[in-house]
Amino acid sequence: MKKILPFLRSMRFGMLLLLPVLVCSVIGSVIPQGESESYYAETFPGAYHMILGMGLDRLFSGWVFLTLTALFSVNLALCSVSQLRAVSARRAAAAKRAETAELLPLSASSAEKLSGYLRRRGWKRQGEGERAVWLSPALSWFGSVITHFALLGVILGAAGIFALSSTADYEILPGENELPDGTVLRLEDFRIADAEGKTDYVSTLEVISPDGRASGIREISVNHPLRFGANKYYQQTYGVAGALDVRVAATGEVRPLYLTEQSLITAGGADGVWYFSVYPGYITDENGVRKVVGHSGGDMADPAYYIVRLSGGAQEPMIVLPGESVETADAVYEFKSPRYFPGIRVKTTSVGIYALLYASFALLTAGLYLCFFAPVAAAAVGKDGYAVVSRKGEQELKERFAAVL
Amino acid sequence: MLDILFFSGLVLYFISVITHFLSLAFRNEKISKAAWPVFYAGFALNLAYMIARGIVAGRLPLANQFEFATAFAWCIGLLAILLHRRTREAWLGALTSAAAFLILSFAALQPRTVSELMPALRSAWFSFHIGSAVLSYSSFMISACVSLRYMMLDKKPETEPGSLGRLDYLSYRMIAFGFLMLTVTILTGAIWAEQAWSAFWTWDPKETWALITWLIYAAYLHLRLQKKWQGKRMAIYSLIGIVCVLFTFIGVNVLFTGLHSYK
């Protein structure tokens, strides 16, 4: 154990781990990740057995990469702890070096000036001797520690997301849509472009959680997800749904329907309409017969429905336009303009993981700033001379001091 | 009109490269004195072009590879000018103006049509993410120029003793700043991706290569501080680093498709 621990926290071990991480990253960027088996068979005909066999199609969630990341985290954690424990010893060592360093000449008034400058810059004076020792601001000694702990926080946060968060995509149609967990999304409106024609994809909806709490009507769009309860809702994609009202003859009841896939619609069980698809356009040939053009999806310039009417055992394929109706013995099917609908992504993650990640991001940036722009240093200022010692940027500090003097 | 601004800037950068190299080759003060104003003029046109394009587009002109490369060239110019004002090094203009010229030439090869910003790019994070990326790539580029200079001087007997140390330190400082900016790029990109697409990280090729670049420079910092690597080794390292940066910037877009491929 006495030998293993120093190795586990050594930079040598960190560097050793870095190499395979880099190799994995390069491979993972060359081989597209997470595609279907047939994609690899088509794209890499000679190598797809190896790619699938070795898990190179899901390299970043495979055991090799996860083990490397876990070992790296152990290395980083041990190394960060030892850096933290070394801070006061380092300060003491730096102070000692400054105390015994060779002095550069300085007049008494300049010594005052330099001391004033150091005080203003947040340096701390140690002791009261002839030769005053100053240490760079307290935070500067923690730059590297903060950086490494923050990195650990980022890795742990990423692991938390990997293990605990889940996402699922849903097609949300006008009206109420119940999700598997009992949450209801009530879609009020969805638009692709704003009044000036600029695409913006905005869903107006209300989220009602399984315990009955409601978010109120909210807008979500790309870059503006909605957080409600444990879930976050994202505007992800959109599609086109066929829209029709079914008027049931027996009861007079009118039921609005939105359809995204082939469906059989029937009021009494025998007659009805087979709904196939809605097409963006149609033409009428010289015999007055309509034919659909293009395929569903895309811009709905001149929409047309392709359906089959089922009536009295007969099947009649038809092309129906919005505003037209189809009748059977027991119902009337009134076709309306198709509607765009949103694809909403629902993500479930704990707020704690978000907090850990965002705090780590902020600390990482702050830590790096301290590392590079507030270098650890010690200075000695006596009546007739001064010295400055630093492992990084000593020359720069000397120049800065010279400028003050 | 926009094109005239753009190509005038490019031509001025080119003239500045030639004059800088001529002044070094002939050790001629007069040519040297002319080279910097030409560079300043190219830099001013580069900036004027970006502003004009931003006004025409009604947004920050950083939304595609052409605009990024134009800003990249300008930022190399900015850092070069700031450094020159501090160091007064004559060689600096030759290498950095060549770098700015090459990057702007790369921009000239890209389509220049002004397009509407796609919804995913309309975010407050956009300017932080791309702005920090431009700053980081530019400082890595300046570090590479400094390292190249180091390699040129390394074997020369007449090299003044302190100058190699100064170059070595300058290259390190540029990498340190670039590393901080690359960290900001990666972090803001992750926050933005989470808001736009729900995932902080998707191992998209651009993200993966930004991470590779980041790890390579992280190793540089450790080798320097802990293993006391300095001088020629680090100059070579910095040159390898810039190849990686340029691959992340250009190679990834050419070779792979992904969220960042502008396609």
Ligand code: HEM
């Ligand atoms: C990718 C991960 C890492 C990053 C981004 C990182 C970043 C940094 C940075 C920015 C510095 C300061 C460098 C400077 O001021 O020039 C540093 C220093 C240091 N790092 Fe790391 N580090 C990482 C991983 C590690 C690991 C795994 C270890 C330990 C095995 C480690 C050990 C150290 C040590 C000992 C120092 C010197 C601290 C000092 O003397 O002040 N680092 N690191």
